[in-house]
Amino acid sequence: MLFRALKKFRLPSLPSLLPPSSRAIVPNSILSNVKKNFLFPREFHNSQPLRETLFYLKTEDVDYSQSVSFKLPEQIQLIAKNTTEKISDNNITDMMISELQGSFFIFLVQALKANRILEVGTFTGLSAACFAEGLRRLGSKDDAKVVTIEYSKEYYEMAKNNINNAGYSDLVELISNADKGGYIKYYDTILERNLLSDDGIIIADNVKKLEAEGKLDLLPEEFRDRCIISMSRFNEHVKNDPRTTQVLLPVFDGLSFMRKNI
Numbered sequence: 133m134l135f136r137a138l139k140k141f142r143l144p145s146l147p148s149l150l151p152p153s154s155r156a157i158v159p160n161s162i163l164s165n166v167k168k169n170f171l172f173p174r175e176f177h178n179s180q181p182l183r184e185t186l187f188y189l190k191t192e193d194v195d196y197s198q199s200v201s202f203k204l205p206e207q208i209q210l211i212a213k214n215t216t217e218k219i220s221d222n223n224i225t226d227m228m229i230s231e232l233q234g235s236f237f238i239f240l241v242q243a244l245k246a247n248r249i250l251e252v253g254t255f256t257g258l259s260a261a262c263f264a265e266g267l268r269r270l271g272s273k274d275d276a277k278v279v280t281i282e283y284s285k286e287y288y289e290m291a292k293n294n295i296n297n298a299g300y301s302d303l304v305e306l307i308s309n310a311d312k313g314g315y316i317k318y319y320d321t322i323l324e325r326n327l328l329s330d331d332g333i334i335i336a337d338n339v340k341k342l343e344a345e346g347k348l349d350l351l352p353e354e355f356r357d358r359c360i361i362s363m364s365r366f367n368e369h370v371k372n373d374p375r376t377t378q379v380l381l382p383v384f385d386g387l388s389f390m391r392k393n394i
């Protein structure tokens with residue numbers, strides 16, 4: 133599961149999920165990406181029928197969309213290439229956002245005129261680079277920044293190299309953290325601490341309703357329950373929260389957009 137939130141933060145302070153070094157820097161932000169990689173065991177990732185049902189967009193539709201959408205800059209495409217070269221396990225590289233999603237994120241940062249972006253779950257830095265590219269295309273102000281946190285030391289190191297090599301280190305602050313909190317925790321922390329500014333947006337990724345696809349019974353019960361529980365619990369939590377308004381779009385892996393009711 134992947135949690136993304138595109139948001140604008142309000143100070144005074146950042147939640148404890150960020151280390152002290154980053155506490156002063158998130159007035160307007162995008163929070164992105166908590167992927168719960170443990171949700172699907174390897175053997176299920178490798179099951180073709182399941183993969184087809186989990187990733188329900190047809191390849192030709194995605195290819196067509198990509199062919200008529202603007203391309204990711206070469207230096208960002210290289211991050212995706214390096215990731216698949218260095219991590220040969222498809223189950224892991226599947227965590228990476230698609231090229232099309234990367235283009236969408238650049239577009240979104242520009243459209244929202246985001247200035248500060250907080251991403252939870254860097255992986256190898258592809259989406260962070262896209263956020264940074266969006267900031268750059270906006271003609272980023274002095275305080276514009278992507279703060280991205282990753283709890284895996286290995287991915288953190290890979291991301292650091294990728295971001296440096298792609299030339300975004302001036303815009304991206306990488307943080308290695310140990311907090312394994314889930315979607316609800318991050319979401320509540322942001323709202324309770326009033327970190328989301330009035331025009332900020334939270335995006336949660338990988339929140340599509342798996343059981344609607346009818347093939348969840350391919351998974352053993354324990355995994356089935358965990359998938360449904362964690363995703364639908366989050367969706368329901370937000371749906372029932374009077375503080376925000378949510379729209380869940382059936383795109384990519386299920387992208388939910390939330391904004392504060394003001």
Ligand SMILES: C[S@@+](CC[C@H](N)C(=O)[O-])C[C@H]1O[C@@H](n2cnc3c(N)ncnc32)[C@H](O)[C@@H]1O
Nearest residue numbers: 167228229253254255258259282283311312313
């Ligand atoms: C789906 S991947 C993110 C995809 C990525 N942003 C990209 O560029 O394609 C999710 C990442 O989040 C990390 N992660 C999961 N939970 C986290 C948490 N609570 N704090 C920090 N990182 C987390 C995982 O280690 C993994 O690298």
